[in-house]
Amino acid sequence: NYATRIKVKVEEKVVLFLGFISTRREFIDIRQLYTFNLTFTKMISIDEFESFAQTRLPKYVYEYYRNGADEENTLKENREAFKRLYLRPRMLRNVSQCDLGTTVQGQAINFPIGIAPTAMQCMAHADGEKATARAAAKLGTVMILSTLATTSLEEIARTEPENSTHWFQLYIYKDRKITEEILLRAEKSGFKAVVITVDAPFANFDNNYKGSSSELAKSKSGSGINKYVTTMFDPTISWSDVTWVKNKTSLPVIVKGVLTAEDAVLAQNHGANGIIVSNHGGRQLDGVPASIEVLPEIVKAVGNKCEIYMDGGVRTGTDVLKALALGARAVFVGRPVIWGLACKVIKYRNYN
Numbered sequence: 001n002y003a004t005r006i007k008v009k010v011e012e013k014v015v016l017f018l019g020f021i022s023t024r025r026e027f028i029d030i031r032q033l034y035t036f037n038l039t040f041t042k043m044i045s046i047d048e049f050e051s052f053a054q055t056r057l058p059k060y061v062y063e064y065y066r067n068g069a070d071e072e073n074t075l076k077e078n079r080e081a082f083k084r085l086y087l088r089p090r091m092l093r094n095v096s097q098c099d100l101g102t103t104v105q106g107q108a109i110n111f112p113i114g115i116a117p118t119a120m121q122c123m124a125h126a127d128g129e130k131a132t133a134r135a136a137a138k139l140g141t142v143m144i145l146s147t148l149a150t151t152s153l154e155e156i157a158r159t160e161p162e163n164s165t166h167w168f169q170l171y172i173y174k175d176r177k178i179t180e181e182i183l184l185r186a187e188k189s190g191f192k193a194v195v196i197t198v199d200a201p202f203a204n205f206d207n208n209y210k211g212s213s214s215e216l217a218k219s220k221s222g223s224g225i226n227k228y229v230t231t232m233f234d235p236t237i238s239w240s241d242v243t244w245v246k247n248k249t250s251l252p253v254i255v256k257g258v259l260t261a262e263d264a265v266l267a268q269n270h271g272a273n274g275i276i277v278s279n280h281g282g283r284q285l286d287g288v289p290a291s292i293e294v295l296p297e298i299v300k301a302v303g304n305k306c307e308i309y310m311d312g313g314v315r316t317g318t319d320v321l322k323a324l325a326l327g328a329r330a331v332f333v334g335r336p337v338i339w340g341l342a343c344k345v346i347k348y349r350n351y352n
């Protein structure tokens with residue numbers, strides 16, 4: 001609008017002025033801050049946020065978040081498949097009253113976009129998962145906390161005790177006692193559902209870091225411990241373990257990482273209350289289809305028997321619309337949240 005354009009023009013002048021009068025270090029910092037504000041006010045698309053985040057993050061951190069497995073065919077497909085779908089708009093439908101609100105597992109959210117679990121958010125911003133929890137509570141949506149989070153369950157519960165919908169993403173450990181304890185902690189901390197990720201029986205760490213793995217290992221960001229922790233996850237898990245988790249918790253259980261109608265039926269038969277159609281953002285098995293591509297077969301197979309969500313490549317409002325039209329109750333986003341965190345530069349973390 002007009003006022004914003006005037007503000008941006010004034011800020012542009014300030015930047016030019018500061019750039020002109022000084023080459024001293026503190027002024028350069030102020031110039032960077034103004035440049036950030038200028039860029040920030042103009043950013044609209046997720047791609048713009050990603051480009052800006054790339055300038056803020058060390059290369060190896062950016063690549064860890066961005067990368068997909070192997071040749072990244074599935075990573076690319078997640079977005080391309082949305083572009084191949086076209087809308088059939090109908091006109092004259094009285095759209096004066098629009099309500100984006102819905103429910104997930106009986107919990108009300110203000111719009112059908114939730115936050116997918118992503119590991120190690122404190123590498124993107126010092127506040128990491130706590131900042132994400134604050135944003136989710138402010139906007140009124142659901143946040144899934146990763147098992148590989150850089151913030152504890154209890155801290156997240158304390159960050160936004162009111163009005164929050166937190167779900168906990170679980171990797172099942174070889175040591176079932178530890179798994180049970182984590183489930184108990186999630187319940188005690190007010191988490192409202194457990195999300196079992198089933199598409200990562202082996203962590204794809206080196207693949208996701210690609211050329212940057214040695215740099216990441218050298219940093220103090222905790223990645224070493226995460227790599228170690230993933231060796232404790234149980235690669236023997238099978239469908240009966242979904243029932244095992246169901247018996248260990250009173251929370252709804254959601255299975256994340258289903259890509260076929262057959263597995264969707266199995267998930268449902270083993271007691272899943274929800275399914276997230278997902279290929280882990282193209283980070284696990286390269287060559288599997290885009291999530292949006294397989295959503296219809298899963299919706300058809302499961303029907304109304306449990307709630308179906310999807311993630312992978314959702315970047316625009318029309319992507320959300322397409323997923324909902326194909327039967328998803330809500331969608332989740334992974335990387336876009338990380339780009340948002342990285343753009344919040346004021347408390348940017350010093351890594352090394």
Ligand SMILES: Cc1cc2nc3c(=O)[nH]c(=O)nc-3n(C[C@H](O)[C@H](O)[C@H](O)COP(=O)(O)O)c2cc1C
Binds near residue numbers: 065148
């Ligand atoms: C950096 C990164 C870390 C992730 N960590 C986890 C994780 O710890 N647990 C999990 O279930 N999924 C994890 N995922 C997968 C996401 O939950 C989600 O499926 C994926 O990011 C969705 O695709 P999008 O990034 O295109 O939105 C991760 C994804 C990224 C990009």
